Amino acid sequence: MNHLGDAHLRTWTLRFMTLLAADRQDQLAWLGGGEVETGAVVEEAELLCRASAELEERGTFAPPDARDLRAIGRRLGEIDAACRAGHWANALATDPAWDDIRLLARRFLLTTLGDWRRPLPRPARSYTGNH
Incomplete structure (x- = not known):
């Protein structure tokens, strides 16, 4: 890896794809009733997927990995604006796009790591201003 940030982006991509690849019930358990917005999940994943081309050029991801991303x-x-609104927990239950994304994320992890079943990343704590 040529750039210090490449290792971080690779790790973050693998963690995020692990979350997207997880079974729906595991994703819901990870959310723990948290109100994560669907649009935020889509934006984060799209950013990581766009970065894959540059990471491929620098050798951080192999061409098949970047292709999957x-x-x-x-x-x-392809997820329209109406489906990006609201909580991700609701979208997971109602929008079939997340089933497609789950399968694609699993394929990426299989190609990249040899197995899609990975420990889920720890949920980020939401900042409330209280300590």
Whole structure:
């Protein structure tokens, strides 16, 4: 890896794709009733997928890995604005796009790591201003 940030982006991509690849019930358990907005999930994943082309050029991801990430990015791009509104927990239950994304994320992890079943990343704590 040529750039210090490449390792971080690779790790973050793998963690995020692990979350997207997880079974729906595991994703819901990870959310723990938290109110994560669907649009935020889509934007974060799209950003990571767009960065894959540059990371591929620098050797951080192999061409098949980057190709899978671009496929995920394309599918995310097909989610219309109405489906991006609201909580991700609701979208997981009602929008079939997330089933497609789950399968694509699993394929990416299989190609990249040899297995899609990975421990889910720890949920980010929401900042409330209280300590």
